[in-house]
Amino acid sequence: MQSKLIQYITDLVAINSVNPDLSTEGQGEREIAQYVHEHFQKLGIDTKIDTVQGDRCNTTALLNGEDSNQILLMNGHLDTVGIEGMDDPFTIRKDGDRLYGRGTYDMLAGCAVQMCLANYFADQSCPISLAFTFVCDEENKSIGMEHLVKSFLPSLSSKPFLGIFMEPTEEKVGISHKGYNWYELKIKGLAAHGSRPEQGVNAIFPLQYALETLDDINKKLSEKEPHPYLGYATLHPGLINGGTAQSVIAAEATLNWERRTLPGETQKELDQELKQVVEAVESATGDHQVFAKQVYSRPPNQSKEDPLIRMLQEATGNESYSGMSYWADSALAAQAGIPSVLFGPAGHGAHAIDEWVSESSVINCYKSLRNFISNFQITIS
Ligand SMILES: [Zn+2]
Numbered sequence: 176m177q178s179k180l181i182q183y184i185t186d187l188v189a190i191n192s193v194n195p196d197l198s199t200e201g202q203g204e205r206e207i208a209q210y211v212h213e214h215f216q217k218l219g220i221d222t223k224i225d226t227v228q229g230d231r232c233n234t235t236a237l238l239n240g241e242d243s244n245q246i247l248l249m250n251g252h253l254d255t256v257g258i259e260g261m262d263d264p265f266t267i268r269k270d271g272d273r274l275y276g277r278g279t280y281d282m283l284a285g286c287a288v289q290m291c292l293a294n295y296f297a298d299q300s301c302p303i304s305l306a307f308t309f310v311c312d313e314e315n316k317s318i319g320m321e322h323l324v325k326s327f328l329p330s331l332s333s334k335p336f337l338g339i340f341m342e343p344t345e346e347k348v349g350i351s352h353k354g355y356n357w358y359e360l361k362i363k364g365l366a367a368h369g370s371r372p373e374q375g376v377n378a379i380f381p382l383q384y385a386l387e388t389l390d391d392i393n394k395k396l397s398e399k400e401p402h403p404y405l406g407y408a409t410l411h412p413g414l415i416n417g418g419t420a421q422s423v424i425a426a427e428a429t430l431n432w433e434r435r436t437l438p439g440e441t442q443k444e445l446d447q448e449l450k451q452v453v454e455a456v457e458s459a460t461g462d463h464q465v466f467a468k469q470v471y472s473r474p475p476n477q478s479k480e481d482p483l484i485r486m487l488q489e490a491t492g493n494e495s496y497s498g499m500s501y502w503a504d505s506a507l508a509a510q511a512g513i514p515s516v517l518f519g520p521a522g523h524g525a526h527a528i529d530e531w532v533s534e535s536s537v538i539n540c541y542k543s544l545r546n547f548i549s550n551f552q553i554t555i556s
Contacts (some may be wrong), residue, residue, distance in 0.1 A: 389410060
């Protein structure tokens with residue numbers, strides 16, 4: 176199985192699956208979805224490619240187990256981030272235990288693990304049903320996972336009892352991750368000659384009050400009780416724009432910030448923070464106008480530490496759980512009522528030029544999940 180696992184990672188990395196919305200090098204996930212689809216076809220497992228839009232595709236497969244109503248959802252994303260600055264991103268380079276290449280760690284190794292689990296359980300009876308899912312676009316807007324929630328999940332005979340998302344977690348069971356909200360604040364003023372500021376309304380000066388307030392909020396967040404696995408909620412200004420020339424009083428300025436959210440924080444609390452920023456800018460001297468809104472958001476995820484998750488934890492050999500700072504598609508499955516966790520291999524360099532995954536860790540992940548699934552035999556009987 177070890178050599179097959181490495182072969183699948185090598186094949187997956189060799190297919191360009193750069194997200195086309197993040198880089199001009201991207202071609203969409205059709206080719207890689209096709210490769211995965213053929214793997215399940217060869218095993219005789221019911222499989223389908225779903226076109227989400229254009230060449231953005233998901234692949235799904237369903238292996239019917241002894242208990243067809245107990246379905247375990249497994250998931251991986253097929254897309255990777257860009258390859259700028261990398262020498263040979265689509266060719267695996269082995270250095271000791273490290274397998275270098277774009278997407279090895281985040282998260283084609285996780286996809287290869289699913290393919291190997293299919294090999295194993297295709298040949299013998301499987302106590303539960305396995306829904307193997309591979310989605311596009313996780314690195315951008317998650318159109319693949321949204322499509323899966325709308326089209327594939329409702330087609331199953333029952334709702335999966337658990338979702339395992341094979342993002343890189345250093346072999347820990349990630350039972351929580353943060354969410355995020357994006358905000359935009361626009362200030363409108365009036366342009367004027369730089370030598371006659373009294374004839375205009377400066378849109379840039381009031382930005383300082385927005386930044387000051389955000390800084391205050393951020394400090395307060397770091398003084399709250401930390402989440403046991405995720406620490407503190409944070410925020411940061413990510414984009415700032417304004418003005419047309421140095422000699423002109425700026426007629427417009429915008430500020431965009433991101434707020435990383437924790438499980439349990441309410442929309443009301445978040446709205447209150449936005450209101451605080453808006454009020455600070457509005458009360459600044461001048462006739463400027465202020466427009467602000469939340470432009471995008473993704474929820475955090477927190478699974479209960481119940482016996483099922485403990486069973487997974489035991490199968491992985493971990494003594495405790497973990498939280499992931501990054502957002503993942505698992506939040507969308509959780510929103511659809513499927514308790515979902517993250518579990519994947521160790522490595523380094525997600526979204527960086529020196530990305531690698533640990534070969535021995537990928538093998539451990541495969542064995543852990545194989546044992547977890549096999550153990551249901553004992554649970555059911
Ligand atoms: Zn990922």
